[in-house]
Structure formats: C-alpha cells, structure tokens
Amino acid sequence: METQKFVVTAVGKNRLEILNRIASLYLQRNIPVESFILSKDRDGNSRYKICAQAPESSIIKIVNQINNIVDISKVDYSI
Amino acid sequence: MIRKKVRGTEALLLSLIAEGTDTIFGYPGGTIMPFYDDLYHYSDQINHILVRHEQGAVHAAEGYARSTGKAGVCIATAGPGATNFVTGIADAMLDSTPLICITAQVNADKLGTNFFQEADTIGITLPITKWSYQITGADEIPQVMAKAFYIARSGRPGPVVISVAKNAQVETTDFAYDQAELLKDLVSKDKRAAADGASEEEIARAASAINAAERPLIIAGQGVTISGAENELAELARRGNIPVATTLLGISCIPSADPLYVGKVGMHGNIAPNKMTQEADLIIAAGMRFSDRVTGETHGYAPKARIIHIEIDRAEVNKNIRADLPLIGDAKNILARLNRAGIESRPREEWFGFARKEAEAEYERIIAPELSGGGKRIRMGQVIDRITKAACDEAIIVTDVGQNQMFAARYARFKNKRSWITSGGLGTMGFGLPAAIGAKTGNPDRNVVAILGDGGFQMNIQELGTVMQSGIGVKIVLLNNTYLGMVRQWQELFFGKRYSFTHLDNPDFQQILAAYRIPARKVTDPQELEEAVSWLFSTDGPAFLEAAVLEEENVFPMIPAGATLDDIIYDKYDK
Structure with a gap:
C-alpha cells in the first residue's frame, strides 16, 4: 500500500x-514514527504531534482511535 | 454526603456504593488488606464473592455486567493479582463490557523499586483499557471513582483499571461525592460528540434508502443490547417488514421465535442470513462492527448492498467495511428517530421466500441429522436443544469458547433479552464457568446455564470452589469430547487429520465434582439425555451435567478463513 508522511496533531x-x-x-500497526513531540500550548493544553510514514487509511483509523482517548479534546492529521 | 475523615479504603467503598454497586468479585492479598478490612464492616451493603483465581473474578464481573447491564466490579491485590486480570480486561475491551477493575499497588514512594509484588499494572493494561488511573493519594478517590464509572458505562462501554497505592488506602480524607461536579468536563465532551452525531437530514436519507430497498436486511449486534434498543429494533423491522439477522454477540436482542428473525450471520452462522447478505440491496447494520468473523474476506462482502451503519463509536465506521450511510450515535436513539421518519412496509414475498428456502435446506441437510435421535452417541446440538427446551427458552446461556460455543449459538433459543453471554472478540477459553457465576449472581431468579467444553472447563476449573463456597445455583453442562474440538475440526478439514496435541487425557470429572460437593451426573446414552437434563433443572442449587458426546463431531456450516460469504462449506466433503 502506498505510504506517505503524515503529521497527526492531538x-x-x-x-x-x-x-x-x-x-x-x-506500535500495534508497526508504523515507523519519525518524531513524537509533547509540548504545552498557550492555553495550558498539551499538544501531541506525531510524524510518521504510513498509508492514509491507517492514519485515518489512528486519528479516530486517538479521538476515543479520554482527555483528548481534538485530533486531526495533515501531510 | 460529607463524612468526617474516612480512610482511603472506606472512601473507595463509599464511592462504589454511591455508584450503585452491590456486588463485587475479588480475591484478597497483602497489598489490598486494608480494603478487605473495611469491607468487613460493609457486608450488609456489598455482596463480595470470593473466587479462586483473579481471572475468575474478572470473568465473573463480565458475566454480571453483560447479564444485568450494570458495571461489573472486581478487585485484586498488587503484582500477580493484577496481572491475573489481564486476559479478562482484554476480553472486556474487545466485547465492550463495562468493568471497574480495582487493583492494589505498592506505596507511592516505592513505585519503580521492584518492591515485593510490584507490577506496572497501568503500563501493562494501557492498550486494553478504556481508561486507567494510578491513585497515589486518598484525596483523589472520589473524583477518580466517579470518572471511572462514567467512562466504563458511557458511549461504547469498556474496562477501566484503578490502581490504588497502599498509602492511599490507609491515609485519611474528607469524603464527599458530588457526581455532577466531578464529571463536568467529561459530560460536556460527550454532549459535543452527541451533537456531532447523525443529523435529521442523514436520518431522512437513511429512511428513504430503507423505503426504496427491495431486499433489505437488518444485522443487529451487541450494540442493540448495550443500548437497550430491542423494542426500537423490533419496531423498525415490523414497520418495514424487514428480516433481522444477528451477529454472535447480538443473539437474544430479538426473540428467536420472532417471524422476522432469520438467524445468525458469521463463520458458523445460518445459511440464510449469510446468503442474504450477498443478495441484499440494503444492509442496516445496528450496533455491530463488521468483525472478520462476520464478513469473511472483506473484498467479497455484501457486493450488491448499500450499507447503513448505526454505530456509537466513530472509529468503527468505515474501518473494515464501507459505510454508505453512517448514522453515528446511540442505537436506541437512532432507531427511534428512524421509526419516526416514515418507514414504509412492502410484502417482500420473494425475499422472505428466499430466506425460507435456505433455512429449509439447512434444516434438512445439517440441523435435522444433528438433532434427531437414533444414533448411539450424544451429539452436541442435541444437548443444547434439550437444555433450551427444558428451560422454555428463558434461561441465560453462558458459553465457553470453541465447538461448545458454536453449537450453543446455533441451537439455543431465547424469549428474553440479555440472555446470551459469550466471549466473542477475544474468544477466551475458560470464560464460561466464571462468567456464569457472575451472571447467576446478578440474576438469582433466572436459570443460568454454563455450556463448556472439556478444554475450557479445565482452564478455570478452580472456580468450582467459588460455586461450592457461595452456593451459587449455576447449572453447568460439560460437553466432553476429550478434544480441543474446534482446533481438531480444523486439523481434520485443513491439516490432513494430523491431530497435533488436541487430544485431552481427562480425569474423572465426576470425582472432582464430588470432591467439590456439587451434585453431578454423567450421561452417555442419548436415550437418557432428556431425563438427565430434567434432573439438572430440578436439582436445587448448583448442579453439573457431563455429557460424553461424539468425539469427532464438526460444526457446520462453515465459512473458513480466507473465504468470502459465497464459499459456505456444508459438510466435511464439501471443500
């Protein structure tokens, strides 16, 4: 399957x-992660930013599952 | 409710009671002793069932939860106590069962020192829990417990692990429990999610699709049961004159005798609904996740159908199978709105005729030979059939995993909802006996029957001790074929009958049951089966019936791994 670099931000x-x-x-999907940054933003929330190479269909599924994590308020992905 | 200074463990108990808990399944140990000490004074408010292995506690909590709709609560000590929960937690995660698993933990200042019985419970259970939390101070307890129950029960239910450090158990705190205040953030996030759910326009589009369909099929899963949407489902089916099939975990969300019920889909399901899936022009999937057991190879699934997917968990929509019309939300709510959107009925004579014809063919070719008497050996389907008849289709049936499970799924019949409990997603052998203990504890006035194979029975056989000590009146039926049946079946069909390590050299189970002081009988002759089943139900309290069944029986029909729903195998010569 075609893979691409995607950035997921939660x-x-x-x-x-x-x-x-x-x-x-x-880890479950054996996707190589290039960078994973946890940082604080101005509102006191935390930002989780993951850059990884994967098929878009896998990223969409991961984004949906991140959305289910308790205490995550929003998540999206981009190239 | 504000009390003056209680110990952390009492705060835990008061929180459990505030959440409506009246039953917990557990096993004590060093690190959880303070809790058990306080529990001693609450025995009039909380019924604690002592198990024999923590895995028994977590499966019992699952059986309790699935049969009552309440969150199951189980408790274990630190280290190995907590790790013994892992299989059950994974099982609850995959089958969306609300569980509160309380595990003790070493003192907060000793974490990470490899202290006696220290295990990183939170770390170990992260991927298999909806949420988890390490309590390190008694002040955290009310907030964490309120959050735990809310998360376990809301949306798509699941297991929550609360690890309580020993110092948090013994230090004192001012206990106050105001749920509304404690849950503010969670509730507002869920309100936002609900607002993002199915719009009126999407409901209207789905209703139009239903009305335009000539060959619609409803496939109902456990989501209907979890949501309490049984009436709404039946109403939709009636309004539209639409046949209803269930997944394995959807069994009993519609009465087996309902004229619109066409059977179970899936790997060992009925022929009609599997074939109807391939011929349908519209599938209404309610509270099911298109498990691989249901779809077979996904590229060949439901080729002619548009799919309406009613589902509360957005992550399941378009995950395995396309959703042409997703309706995100609670099944009860969505089905009720659909019912109000103007569903029209059609006679669908040809469609129902197709269903009937396939059902008759399956009956003639597979079911009748399996159920008819006349053979010298007892067939597994016969046992299930006898049990279900003797209980007037009103028993709660709890199964283990394997052929026993598949025969029970095919032949058990149900009048009432929440009457079928089985390990579907994880397929955990050893689930049946402890889960039946939990189900009977939660439903003392109903017949609860555990259907087990000799493999799975022995995985948690120690729970016979729980039955003996608590006197729980569970009826246990052992289908003893001396094999790991389902694996043996695959070895027969696909591995040239090379029975590699699937034959079980079993002990005399009757002697074991006698040692546990549980009334027991063994039946080998099919002519004596009816009377033996009658004995099972007329015996007061717990009772055990061992049926020595035909050893090399196979479950058919079957859709083997790698096949699509077009490739149903009817018998062992049919490959």
Whole structure:
C-alpha cells in the first residue's frame, strides 16, 4: 500500500498515559514514527504531534482511535 | 454526603456504593488488606464473592455486567493479582463490557523499586483499557471513582483499571461525592460528540434508502443490547417488514421465535442470513462492527448492498467495511428517530421466500441429522436443544469458547433479552464457568446455564470452589469430547487429520465434582439425555451435567478463513 508522511496533531490534557496510548496505536500497526513531540500550548493544553510514514487509511483509523482517548479534546492529521 | 475523615479504603467503598454497586468479585492479598478490612464492616451493603483465581473474578464481573447491564466490579491485590486480570480486561475491551477493575499497588514512594509484588499494572493494561488511573493519594478517590464509572458505562462501554497505592488506602480524607461536579468536563465532551452525531437530514436519507430497498436486511449486534434498543429494533423491522439477522454477540436482542428473525450471520452462522447478505440491496447494520468473523474476506462482502451503519463509536465506521450511510450515535436513539421518519412496509414475498428456502435446506441437510435421535452417541446440538427446551427458552446461556460455543449459538433459543453471554472478540477459553457465576449472581431468579467444553472447563476449573463456597445455583453442562474440538475440526478439514496435541487425557470429572460437593451426573446414552437434563433443572442449587458426546463431531456450516460469504462449506466433503 502506498505510504506517505503524515503529521497527526492531538490536543488534550498533559498526561504521560495519553502519550503512551497514542504511541501504542502506531506500535500495534508497526508504523515507523519519525518524531513524537509533547509540548504545552498557550492555553495550558498539551499538544501531541506525531510524524510518521504510513498509508492514509491507517492514519485515518489512528486519528479516530486517538479521538476515543479520554482527555483528548481534538485530533486531526495533515501531510 | 460529607463524612468526617474516612480512610482511603472506606472512601473507595463509599464511592462504589454511591455508584450503585452491590456486588463485587475479588480475591484478597497483602497489598489490598486494608480494603478487605473495611469491607468487613460493609457486608450488609456489598455482596463480595470470593473466587479462586483473579481471572475468575474478572470473568465473573463480565458475566454480571453483560447479564444485568450494570458495571461489573472486581478487585485484586498488587503484582500477580493484577496481572491475573489481564486476559479478562482484554476480553472486556474487545466485547465492550463495562468493568471497574480495582487493583492494589505498592506505596507511592516505592513505585519503580521492584518492591515485593510490584507490577506496572497501568503500563501493562494501557492498550486494553478504556481508561486507567494510578491513585497515589486518598484525596483523589472520589473524583477518580466517579470518572471511572462514567467512562466504563458511557458511549461504547469498556474496562477501566484503578490502581490504588497502599498509602492511599490507609491515609485519611474528607469524603464527599458530588457526581455532577466531578464529571463536568467529561459530560460536556460527550454532549459535543452527541451533537456531532447523525443529523435529521442523514436520518431522512437513511429512511428513504430503507423505503426504496427491495431486499433489505437488518444485522443487529451487541450494540442493540448495550443500548437497550430491542423494542426500537423490533419496531423498525415490523414497520418495514424487514428480516433481522444477528451477529454472535447480538443473539437474544430479538426473540428467536420472532417471524422476522432469520438467524445468525458469521463463520458458523445460518445459511440464510449469510446468503442474504450477498443478495441484499440494503444492509442496516445496528450496533455491530463488521468483525472478520462476520464478513469473511472483506473484498467479497455484501457486493450488491448499500450499507447503513448505526454505530456509537466513530472509529468503527468505515474501518473494515464501507459505510454508505453512517448514522453515528446511540442505537436506541437512532432507531427511534428512524421509526419516526416514515418507514414504509412492502410484502417482500420473494425475499422472505428466499430466506425460507435456505433455512429449509439447512434444516434438512445439517440441523435435522444433528438433532434427531437414533444414533448411539450424544451429539452436541442435541444437548443444547434439550437444555433450551427444558428451560422454555428463558434461561441465560453462558458459553465457553470453541465447538461448545458454536453449537450453543446455533441451537439455543431465547424469549428474553440479555440472555446470551459469550466471549466473542477475544474468544477466551475458560470464560464460561466464571462468567456464569457472575451472571447467576446478578440474576438469582433466572436459570443460568454454563455450556463448556472439556478444554475450557479445565482452564478455570478452580472456580468450582467459588460455586461450592457461595452456593451459587449455576447449572453447568460439560460437553466432553476429550478434544480441543474446534482446533481438531480444523486439523481434520485443513491439516490432513494430523491431530497435533488436541487430544485431552481427562480425569474423572465426576470425582472432582464430588470432591467439590456439587451434585453431578454423567450421561452417555442419548436415550437418557432428556431425563438427565430434567434432573439438572430440578436439582436445587448448583448442579453439573457431563455429557460424553461424539468425539469427532464438526460444526457446520462453515465459512473458513480466507473465504468470502459465497464459499459456505456444508459438510466435511464439501471443500
């Protein structure tokens, strides 16, 4: 399947558990992650930004599953 | 409700009670002792069932949850107690079962030191929980418990692990429980999600599609049961005169005798609904996730149909199978709105005629030979048929995994909802006995029957001790064929009958049951089956019936792995 570099950005509370859960979603699918940044934004929320090479269909599924994580308020992806 | 300074463990108990918990399944240990000490004074408010292995506790909590609709609560000590929960937690995650799993943990300041019985419970269970939390101070308890119950029960239910450090158990806190305040953030996120769900326009489009369809098929899954949408489902089917099939986990969301019910889809399902899936021009999928067990090879699934997918979890829509008309939301709500959107009926004589013809063919070719008497050995389907008749289709049936499960799915019949409990997504052997214990605990006035194979029975056989000590009146039926049946079937059909490590050298189960002081009988002659089943139900309290069944029986029909729904195998010569 055709893979491309996608950046997924999720916003939520600052909890290491969330970082772990997001990482697991990539680990489960054996997707190579190039960078994973957890940072604080101006509103005091945390931003989880993952850059990885994968088919778009997998990224869409991952985005939907990240949305189910408790204490994530929004998530989206881009190229 | 504000009390003056309670210990952390009492705060836990008060939180459980505030959430409506009256039953917990558990096993004590060193690190959870403070909790058990306080539990001692609450025995009039909370019924604690002592199991024999923590896996028994978590499966019992699952059986309790699925049969009552309430969250199941189980409790274990730190380290191995918590890790013994893992299989059950994974099972609850895959089958969307609301569970609160409370595990003890070492003192907060000892975390990460490889202290005695320390295991990273949160780390281990992250991928198999909806949410989890490590409580390190008693003040956190009310907020965390309120959040845990809300998350476990809301939306698509699932298991939550709460790990309670020992210091949090013993330190004191001011206990106050105001759910509205504690859940503010979660509730507002869910309200936003609900607002994003199916619009009136989408409902109207779906209703039009239903009215335009000539060969529609409803496939109902566990989501209908979880949502309590049984009446709405039946109403939609009636309004549109639409046949209804269920997935494995959707069984009993519609009465088996309903004239619109055409059977079960899936790998060992009925012929009619599987063939109807391939011929349908519209599929209304309600509360099901298009598991690979249902679809076969996805490229060949439902080639002629548009698909309406009613589903609360957005992540399941367009995951395995296309959703031409997704309707995101709670099944009860969506089905009710569809019912109000002007559903029209059509006679559909040819469509129902097709269903009937396939059902008759299946009956003649597969079912009748399996159920008829006359053979020298008992067939598994006969046992299920006898049980279900003797219980007047009103029993709660709990199964283990394998051939016992598939025969039970094919032959058990149901009048009532929430009467079928089985491990579907994870397919956990050893589930049946403890889950039946949980189901009976939650439904003391109903007959609860565990259908087990000799493999799965032995995986949690120690729970006979739970039955003995608690006196729970569960009826246990063992289909003993001395094999790991389903694997043996595959070895017979696809591996040249090379029975590699699937034959089980079994002990004399009757002696084991006698040692556990549970009334037990063994039946080998098909002529004696009816009387033996009658004995099972007329015996007061727990009872065990072992049926020595035909060893190399196979479950048909079958859609093997790698095949599409067009390639149904009817018997072992049919490959």
